[in-house]
Amino acid sequence: MPVLSEAVQASPFTALGLQHALVQAVLDHGYDQPTPIQQQTIPIVLSGRDLLGCAQTGTGKTAAFMLPTIQRLGGSNGSGRIRVLVLTPTRELALQIAQSAEVYGRYSGLGHAVIYGGVSQRGQEQSLAQRPEIVIATPGRLLDLMNQGLVQLGALEVLILDEADTMLDMGFIHDVRRIIGQVPTKRQTLLFSATMPQAIESLARNILIDPLSVSVTPQATTAETVDQVVYMVAKADKPALLREVLRVAGVERALVFTRTKHGADRVARGLLRDGVEAAAIHGNKSQSARERVLDAFRRGATPVLVATDIAARGIDVRGVSHVVNYDLPMVAESYVHRIGRTGRAGAEGRAISFCDIEERRLLRDIERTIGRRIAVNTREATEN
Numbered sequence: 001m002p003v004l005s006e007a008v009q010a011s012p013f014t015a016l017g018l019q020h021a022l023v024q025a026v027l028d029h030g031y032d033q034p035t036p037i038q039q040q041t042i043p044i045v046l047s048g049r050d051l052l053g054c055a056q057t058g059t060g061k062t063a064a065f066m067l068p069t070i071q072r073l074g075g076s077n078g079s080g081r082i083r084v085l086v087l088t089p090t091r092e093l094a095l096q097i098a099q100s101a102e103v104y105g106r107y108s109g110l111g112h113a114v115i116y117g118g119v120s121q122r123g124q125e126q127s128l129a130q131r132p133e134i135v136i137a138t139p140g141r142l143l144d145l146m147n148q149g150l151v152q153l154g155a156l157e158v159l160i161l162d163e164a165d166t167m168l169d170m171g172f173i174h175d176v177r178r179i180i181g182q183v184p185t186k187r188q189t190l191l192f193s194a195t196m197p198q199a200i201e202s203l204a205r206n207i208l209i210d211p212l213s214v215s216v217t218p219q220a221t222t223a224e225t226v227d228q229v230v231y232m233v234a235k236a237d238k239p240a241l242l243r244e245v246l247r248v249a250g251v252e253r254a255l256v257f258t259r260t261k262h263g264a265d266r267v268a269r270g271l272l273r274d275g276v277e278a279a280a281i282h283g284n285k286s287q288s289a290r291e292r293v294l295d296a297f298r299r300g301a302t303p304v305l306v307a308t309d310i311a312a313r314g315i316d317v318r319g320v321s322h323v324v325n326y327d328l329p330m331v332a333e334s335y336v337h338r339i340g341r342t343g344r345a346g347a348e349g350r351a352i353s354f355c356d357i358e359e360r361r362l363l364r365d366i367e368r369t370i371g372r373r374i375a376v377n378t379r380e381a382t383e384n
Contacts, residue, residue, distance in 0.1 A: 012034055018071060029104075031063075043068075045072070066105075070134075087139055088137070089172060098112055110132075112135065116141050117141040140172065143178060146182065153179075160191075165195045173199065225348050227351070228350075245324060253320050255323050261282040264307060277304065322350045332362070332368070333369060
């Protein structure tokens with residue numbers, strides 16, 4: 001632990017009740033001001049209360065739950081047993097949370113392991129053999145390891161469910177319930193979700209005890225820093241329109257959403273043929289391929305990433321200047337998730353949606369959900 005600095009003593013994170021070692025870790029990482037969800041959540045978690053948080057991605061919620069949880073553990077107790085479990089829907093998000101656990105816990109002596117499917121479990125077995133106190137996992141692989149007797153949760157103190165609505169969308173809710181059935185009833189439970197569908201509200205009622213609620217962005221609303229526009233376009237004209245909008249000045253890093261995996265591949269191939277560096281990411285890609293594509297997107301080597309909704313959950317890349325909804329989502333709430341990939345942390349972003357005649361109903365559903373009309377751009381697509 002470095003010598004206590006004036007910056008640590010004066011930090012707003014210190015005022016929230018965080019110990020100096022954790023504040024130093026935050027400052028080392030380049031953050032000096034807590035986000036709204038961190039301001040509300042950190043004192044609640046430190047108090048030991050259960051929490052129900054309604055928060056979109058990009059609001060700083062990982063630090064909001066990881067920092068106070070590390071403090072509550074009080075460092076390693078030498079038991080070598082799992083004391084914290086974070087359940088999350090995707091491999092990418094699990095890896096990001098694990099990175100946060102490493103960054104924020106650098107002075108705590110706490111070990112962590114990350115568990116997810118799509119890869120050999122051998123490396124994860126080796127991580128578990130190191131007896132970590134924090135485990136970040138996707139539900140399916142965790143259940144597999146529990147059934148093999150490789151994971152015991154009898155000493156669990158804190159259970160965290162992140163992006164619960166996504167776990168519901170991906171069909172993990174039954175796995176989540178089975179896992180919860182294997183953890184101690186005496187624990188602290190934190191549940192975070194961008195939206196609160198009925199099934200998540202029911203889950204929260206069943207697993208949270210006298211929780212405090214935190215909501216930093218009203219449910220199903222979109223970031224004020226994102227400029228939203230929709231193009232009414234014939235389905236056959238979407239490829240030409242996409243070429244046009246991606247060539248507009250200011251498109252630094254773009255995330256393009258399609259409805260299907262095959263659609264993502266088709267759009268990415270078309271862009272490559274037109275000389276646009278692009279790649280697709282979806283569930284049919286191997287984990288190593290997904291990580292290579294995501295790394296190239298982060299570095300800017302591939303400035304356009306074409307993704308499905310599920311593949312994009314957990315993607316947290318700074319500097320996404322544009323989100324393009326090549327296909328409108330079937331579920332209106334997914335629009336909120338999609339455009340939340342840009343305009344993060346106060347930065348400006350632009351969300352461009354394509355709407356063909358068959359998607360007009362979906363557009364109306366989205367506008368009802370977000371409580372506003374989306375401006376229509378009437379400019380015709382042009383061949384460049």
